[in-house]
Amino acid sequence: MSELFYDAAPNATRVAPERPVPRHYPAKPPEVILFGTCVVDLFFPEAGLDAIRLLEREGIQVRFPANQSCCGQPAWTSGYVAEARAVARAQLELLDAGLPVVVPSGSCAGMFRQHYRELFAGDAGMLEKVERLSEQTFELSEFLVHVCRVNWQDLGSPTRVALHTSCSARREMNTHLHARELLDKLSNVERVDHDHESECCGFGGTFSVRMPEISGAMVKDKTQSLVASGADEMVTADGGCLMNINGSLDKQREAFRGRHLASFLWERVSGERKEEVA
Amino acid sequence: MSARSNILNKLRAGLAGATPRPDDFDERLVTEPWQYPPEERIARLQNLMEAVQTEVHSVRGEDWPETVAGLLARRNLNNLLYAPETGHGTQLGDYWRSTEQAIELLAYDRPVEDWKDTLFWSVDASITGTVGGIAATGSLVLWPDRHEPRLMSLLPPLHIALLRASQIEDNLYTMMQRHNWSSGLPTNALLISGPSKTADIEQVLAYGAHGPKELVVLVIEDE
Amino acid sequence: MSQRIPVTELTGDFRQRAEDALGDDQLRTNFRTAMDSLMTKRADAFPDEEEREGLRELGNRIKARALSRLPDLLEQLETRLTENGVQVHWAETVEEANRLVHGIIERRQGSRVVKGKSMVSEEMEMNAYLAERGIESLESDMGEYIVQLDDEKPSHIIMPAIHKNRRQVSRLFHDHLGEPETDDVNELIRIGRRTLRRKFMDADVGVSGVNFAIAETGTLLLVENEGNGRMSTTAPPVHIAVTGIEKVVQNLRDVVPLLSLLTRSALGQPITTYVNLISGPRKPEELDGPEEVHLVLLDNGRTGAFADAQMRQTLNCIRCGACMNHCPVYTRVGGHTYGEVYPGPIGKIVTPHMVGLHKVPDHPSASSLCGACGEVCPVKIPIPELLQRLRQENVKNPDEAPKVKDGGAKYSRSERLVWGLWQQLNTRPLLYRLFLWGATRFRKLTPAKAGPWTDNHTAPVPARRSLHDLAKDHLARQGGR
Numbered sequence: 001m002s003e004l005f006y007d008a009a010p011n012a013t014r015v016a017p018e019r020p021v022p023r024h025y026p027a028k029p030p031e032v033i034l035f036g037t038c039v040v041d042l043f044f045p046e047a048g049l050d051a052i053r054l055l056e057r058e059g060i061q062v063r064f065p066a067n068q069s070c071c072g073q074p075a076w077t078s079g080y081v082a083e084a085r086a087v088a089r090a091q092l093e094l095l096d097a098g099l100p101v102v103v104p105s106g107s108c109a110g111m112f113r114q115h116y117r118e119l120f121a122g123d124a125g126m127l128e129k130v131e132r133l134s135e136q137t138f139e140l141s142e143f144l145v146h147v148c149r150v151n152w153q154d155l156g157s158p159t160r161v162a163l164h165t166s167c168s169a170r171r172e173m174n175t176h177l178h179a180r181e182l183l184d185k186l187s188n189v190e191r192v193d194h195d196h197e198s199e200c201c202g203f204g205g206t207f208s209v210r211m212p213e214i215s216g217a218m219v220k221d222k223t224q225s226l227v228a229s230g231a232d233e234m235v236t237a238d239g240g241c242l243m244n245i246n247g248s249l250d251k252q253r254e255a256f257r258g259r260h261l262a263s264f265l266w267e268r269v270s271g272e273r274k275e276e277v278a
Numbered sequence: 279m280s281a282r283s284n285i286l287n288k289l290r291a292g293l294a295g296a297t298p299r300p301d302d303f304d305e306r307l308v309t310e311p312w313q314y315p316p317e318e319r320i321a322r323l324q325n326l327m328e329a330v331q332t333e334v335h336s337v338r339g340e341d342w343p344e345t346v347a348g349l350l351a352r353r354n355l356n357n358l359l360y361a362p363e364t365g366h367g368t369q370l371g372d373y374w375r376s377t378e379q380a381i382e383l384l385a386y387d388r389p390v391e392d393w394k395d396t397l398f399w400s401v402d403a404s405i406t407g408t409v410g411g412i413a414a415t416g417s418l419v420l421w422p423d424r425h426e427p428r429l430m431s432l433l434p435p436l437h438i439a440l441l442r443a444s445q446i447e448d449n450l451y452t453m454m455q456r457h458n459w460s461s462g463l464p465t466n467a468l469l470i471s472g473p474s475k476t477a478d479i480e481q482v483l484a485y486g487a488h489g490p491k492e493l494v495v496l497v498i499e500d501e
Numbered sequence: 502m503s504q505r506i507p508v509t510e511l512t513g514d515f516r517q518r519a520e521d522a523l524g525d526d527q528l529r530t531n532f533r534t535a536m537d538s539l540m541t542k543r544a545d546a547f548p549d550e551e552e553r554e555g556l557r558e559l560g561n562r563i564k565a566r567a568l569s570r571l572p573d574l575l576e577q578l579e580t581r582l583t584e585n586g587v588q589v590h591w592a593e594t595v596e597e598a599n600r601l602v603h604g605i606i607e608r609r610q611g612s613r614v615v616k617g618k619s620m621v622s623e624e625m626e627m628n629a630y631l632a633e634r635g636i637e638s639l640e641s642d643m644g645e646y647i648v649q650l651d652d653e654k655p656s657h658i659i660m661p662a663i664h665k666n667r668r669q670v671s672r673l674f675h676d677h678l679g680e681p682e683t684d685d686v687n688e689l690i691r692i693g694r695r696t697l698r699r700k701f702m703d704a705d706v707g708v709s710g711v712n713f714a715i716a717e718t719g720t721l722l723l724v725e726n727e728g729n730g731r732m733s734t735t736a737p738p739v740h741i742a743v744t745g746i747e748k749v750v751q752n753l754r755d756v757v758p759l760l761s762l763l764t765r766s767a768l769g770q771p772i773t774t775y776v777n778l779i780s781g782p783r784k785p786e787e788l789d790g791p792e793e794v795h796l797v798l799l800d801n802g803r804t805g806a807f808a809d810a811q812m813r814q815t816l817n818c819i820r821c822g823a824c825m826n827h828c829p830v831y832t833r834v835g836g837h838t839y840g841e842v843y844p845g846p847i848g849k850i851v852t853p854h855m856v857g858l859h860k861v862p863d864h865p866s867a868s869s870l871c872g873a874c875g876e877v878c879p880v881k882i883p884i885p886e887l888l889q890r891l892r893q894e895n896v897k898n899p900d901e902a903p904k905v906k907d908g909g910a911k912y913s914r915s916e917r918l919v920w921g922l923w924q925q926l927n928t929r930p931l932l933y934r935l936f937l938w939g940a941t942r943f944r945k946l947t948p949a950k951a952g953p954w955t956d957n958h959t960a961p962v963p964a965r966r967s968l969h970d971l972a973k974d975h976l977a978r979q980g981g982r
Contacts, residue, residue, distance in 0.1 A: 009296040011810055013569035016561045016881035019554060036968040038927075042940060043961055045968035049975060056979065064972040067930035075920050077870060079892030083924040090928045118886070167871035200829045204869025209953045211867055213520045216957035217833050218869070247958025281800070282591040285746060288804035289572040292813070299569040301751070302562060307555045308757045326771065390736075390789040398702045415772035427788040428735045432728055451757045460753040463718050465783065465790055466735070469776035474728035476690060477768075478644035478662055479670050481535055484690040487643060488697065489728025489775070 025146040029100050031061040032143075035091070035112075037105045038070040039239035040260070047239070047260030051104040051140050054266055058148040062102075065094050071111040076119065077205050085119050092116070092129050100147070101137045104262050106169020106238050109139040114172050139169065140262060141178040141237050154186040155271035162192050162231035164222070164245065164258065166238035167200045179237055179261055186268050194229035196221070203244035219248040227256045234258035305451060312414035312449035319413040319446045320497055326416025330472030331485055333494040336443075342496050343373035346405060346438060349494060350381050355402035357382040359434055361426040366407050366440055386427055397429060403436035410445035411495075412453055417471040418495065419453060421464045428466050437490040439470070442498050515863035518838040528664055532835050535663045539826040542769025543877065560762045561881035563755045564817040571807070574716040574749045575798065581719025585781035587794045598799045599630040602708070602741055605795055606636055609739055611705030615697075617723070617730035618642040619710030620658055620820060621743045621799055623842045624855065627708070638708070641697050641729040643690060650677050656836030658843065659767050659822040664835055697729070707733035707791065711744035712819070713759060714796070717752045720780045721796065724764060724773040731777055740779075740791040746798050747807075747816035759819060762879035767821040802854035802906065809904050811890055815850045817880040822847075824874035824884060830867055839864065846874035850887045857907030858895055865891035866911075937967040 032055060036048040052062045071091060075084035091112075095101050103109040113134045120126040144150050163183060165176035176198075183191045202208065202218025209215075223245055226234050236242050236258055245258045267273060279287075314322055324334040337345050350358060361367040362385045374383055390397060406426050408418045418439050422428040431437050447453040450469075454460065459467075474489030485491055513521075522528055547553040567574055579589045592598035602625075606614065614636055616622060628649065631638040640649040644661035648654060650673050655661030662670070670689055674680045680692050709730055713722040721742050723730050734740045750756060764770045783790035806812045825831040825845025836844035841852045841861060849864040858865075865888050874884040891905060896916070899909035926933055944963040951960045 011293055011296040013293075013296065013299060013565045014810055014814055015299070015565040016558065016883070019558075034972070036972065041968040042937065042963045045964045045966060045971050048968035049971045052972060052975060061979075062976065064969075064976055066934070066969065066973070069927040069930070069933045072927070075923060077889065077892070078920070079865075079889070079894075079896040080917070080920040081893055083920045086924050087927040167869070167873070171872040171876055198873075200869045200871035200873070202829070202869060204871065207866065207869045208957075211516065211519070211830075211863075212953035212956045213516060213523055214830055214833060214867065215869070217523050218829055219957060221833075243961055244958070247954075247961060250959040251955075251957060280591070281593045281597060284593055285591055285798075285800050285804055286572045286575065288800075289575075289746075289807055292804070292808040292810075293569070293572070296569065298573075299562070299566040301566060303752070303754060304555075304559060305754070307552075307559050308761070311549065311552045330774070386788060388788065394702055398698060417772055417776075424784070424786045424788065427790070428731075429789045432731050432735065449757075450760070451754060454754060454757070460717055463720055463753075463778060463780045465779070465781045465787065467778040467780070468731075469772065470774065471772050471776075472774045474726065474774055476643045476727045478642070478647070478660060478727075479665070479686050479689055480531075480667050481538055481660070481663075482667075482686040484687050486694065487690060487727035487729070488641070488694060488701070488732055 023146075026100070028058065028148055029060065031063065032100045032102050033063045033065060033095060033097065035068055035071070035095065035101050035103045035108065036064065037103065037108045037239055039243060040104055043243055044239050044260050047262045048104060050260070050266035051102070051262040053270070054144065054262060055102065057269065058144075058150065060148070063099065067094050071108040072119070073108060073111045073115070074205050076111070076115060081119065088116055088119055089126070092126070092133060095133055096129050099136065100143070101133065102140055102143050103137060104140040104237065104260065105240070106139050106166045106173060106175040107240060109137050110168050110172040112137040139173060139175050139178070139237065141175060141182050142173065145178045145181050150182070150185070152185055152269045154188045154268050156186070156188055156268040158188045158190070159233070160190045160192050160231045161264070162194045162226050162229045162234045164201060164226070164234055164236040164241055166236070166241050169238060170198065175237060179235075182261070182265060183235070189268065192229050192231045194231070195225035201241050201244050203240045205240065208244060219244050220252075223248050223252065223254065223256070226258075227254055235261045235264045237261040308451045309449060314413050314448055319448065320443055322413045323411050323416050323446055324497070327472060327495060330416070330475070332472050333492070334497060335494070336497045336499055339498050339500055342440065342498060343370050345496060346370065347373075347377070347379055347381070349438065350403060353436065355381060355436065357384050357400075357402050359384045359386055359401045359404040359430055361386055361406065361430065363425040364407055366405075367425070370405065386430055390427070390429060397433050401434045403438065404430045404434040405438040405440070406430050408439050408441045408445070409457070410447055410453060411441045412448075412450055412469070413446055414449035415471060417450075417469045420468040420470060422466055422468065423464060431468065431470060432489045435486065435490055436492045436494065437473075438494045438496065440496050440498060442500050444500050515838065515840065515861075515867060518840060519834045519867070522834040522838045527666070528835055529833060531664055531666060532832050535660065536826050536832045539768070543766055543823060543826070546765035546769040546771065556758050556762055557879055557881050559758045560879050561817065563750060563759060564880050567750050567755070568747070568807070568813060568816055570751065571746070571749065574751055575746060577716040578714055578719060578749050581716065582796060585719045587719065587781055587796055590795060590797045592797055593800045595625040595799070595801055598625050598743060598797050598801075599627060601797050602627060602743065603631060603634060603636070605739065605741055606631070606706050609705060611739070612636055613700070613704045614638040614706045614708055615641050615700050615704035615733050615737065616645070617707070617709035617725065617733035618645055619708065619743055620842060621710055621745055622708060623655065624799070624801055625743065627743075639697075639700050641700065641733060642725075642727060643693050646693060646697065647673060654837065654842070656844065657822060657825060658820055664837065701732040701736045704733075704737040706739045706741060707735075707737040708741050708743065709734050711742050711748050711796070712763065713756045714744060714749045715753050715756060716749055718780060720753065720778050722756055722760075723777040723779070724760065724775065725777070726774040728775060731775055734777065734779060735790055738791055739793045739795070740782075741795045741797065742779075743797045743799060746800055746803050747818070763819050763821050766823040766877065766879040802856075805906055806851070806854040812854070812887060812905065814882050815854070815887060817882050818847055818851065819880055821879055823877045823879065827873040827877045829869070829871060829873065846884045846888075847882075850882070850884060850891065853891060853905050853907070858891070858905060858910035859907040862895065862910040865895050934969060937969055941965060941967050941970070
């Protein structure tokens, strides 16, 4: 963090960090760790499995450390720093294995890459690990595009999809560009825009239960613009947004649904048509 | 303890141990995107000002009083507020007398308090000089003074401004540097970039909010 | 004016007001339309991303430089202004600031004040203070005038009456000014112009805000489109400018990028119609302009924000309003829901220092942390990061010495307990896997109602098997680990 400040005194007036330089991507590694995320673990496990399959298809061996749980984001965004730090510390110890860590969720990857620094500010020992993890963390679509440099044959039938990107991931890591690039590689997939595409779906973690009125209005607008987009379905690389959007669509008795990007991609490239396990 | 010392002390305590940040002002960021070849400056200023409902005319140095008379006649106006002690005021006065214009010339030659009612309600138009223009934003620069007071460019529904083409600068930064603004500013310096306007109701743009409803710029070709 | 309770005094908490606003279709349409248009205008005003980002960085550094020398610059400003004949006053609280303003008016035996737009005077609730003392204090910005006529507060810092449509304005002018009703916006503006011009002429004192106070030259810079700011600072015999102590910049040239950032971020304009640089009162030989110019420098919690290097960044703000224009929450609930002078994202991070978290306990939570505000902020205030920080201060045990005024406003032992359990769950792998096992095995027992979540969603049902389970099986088959 030292580059953020002109002088390191605790009272120094802060300036905005330098604009991030474009990330340098490594060559495709033989082995990676998958951090599944707690939401995928419990609610969208198939998406996690599809992420593993996609990586294996690229000839990469995937490790899934059994002791992983949550990145700590819910407590962090709720202001419970000590609790978030304890959980983050556990993941850090676990994931610090010298392997790339692939995360099928933009906001959790962003937690590793951006917010762990704030969480452990002042703890030099931990910050060293944080920097290593930050270097090694890749959001799934980013990893597929820039590290695996995938080149796929689309085995699915023609379809139109709308893409939704988690706001923090979009702003912290440009994940919308990576996901677009992946979708654009699929010859039978037409990507359609939806109204106010870059606007938040209203999830925001605990925001959705602390401010249900506002969050509800946001997700209603989001789902309605998705339905009106003419897409056959929505895809997203973020479990939180997916839970929010699908839960709202279901409540509104809309037939339209969203799907995790990993599952959508696996279906297109494997030719397997899977029914969602309800 | 006074409010002043309390505030300053708290601020100083907040800065304890820290050093002031250096002045790393990068002037390229405010100049390079806003540079134009001389022949494009007038066009840019004109385009930007016309986009905000300003009338811009190019005139020759000796002809502009005639243009002014024409502008006023077309609008059926009764009077024109001017500054007789300025160079352009003298030129206008001479033209008015020699051509026996019917439109009354009002000289701003006494304190506002002496004729507030007239100034606020009965002046149809005014004419002022400018100290220059800014191509980047389509702006006029005015430095009102004893001879050409502040309210001249504000109260009348029509404001006519004279702008010398040679005094149009690329951007505000260049204007400030060229005329060394930081070494001394007048009581009131103004940038004017169109007639007064508001979009406070439903974002509908309406001209003539509190200041002039119309702004006419006469660009005097002098180079 | 009628004795209606100002909106800021309305009872009900943030969530209640939000719910009311969300149910008001007219209000939501007014805001959505206006904010969409303002977002488009801003985007069009910054066609070159490289130029925009370079300018934002410069803006950020200029403000940081000014803050890093703030006490010195304030003293320099005072010296220069005094040399120029401007009288400088300091106020720690809004009460003090009001007393100062009232004192000046009283000394001049004034009874009529006309005001240009000033958010600091809104902080002070100056109109009410002066009205109680028999002084008419009238807003002259068209939007401000409209909300004042209706005994309301601005709902947006740049577009105060954005929540009203033309029919509502027409009705207001009819009821208060006896004007015939009209749907023509131009006619409504003509009415405002006519009514207020009389007030400008008769005013004893003009009050304005300040956009930038330049220490180098002792200059107050004001931007506006209507001409009411120039009227208020030129026509009456006395001009009183009120501003926050954070508005000072070091050098005249510093305002060049800040001005460009301000007008383009706020309204998508390359520049406002008027940029008014005031460096002193009327000189003896001059024929107009105020005989006296005063500057009131207000603290009102700013030194509190300044004391914390992270929260100090809130003082970068140049009050452009872009963060609210781009905020999905503000767009839906409008400015009045916040119940304070500064709404939207910037309001959430500056208000606690002014009024304390006890008064705005829900503000830090009223954000999905989507980051749109920080992305557009012309001076790069990390708004989401600061909201996050406020959340921390908000839930602290008051004994833990919170660093923000009234920190610990949302301290809750039971919530802390829940997060403690969450921590246990997520740091003890066996416990976590036991939880997964239970949640997936007993998924059918998921209640149909799950707190506020099921207000907007069906209940989330866990999958049949967790990823932990699926991955273990799959990787065993693959011979993985």
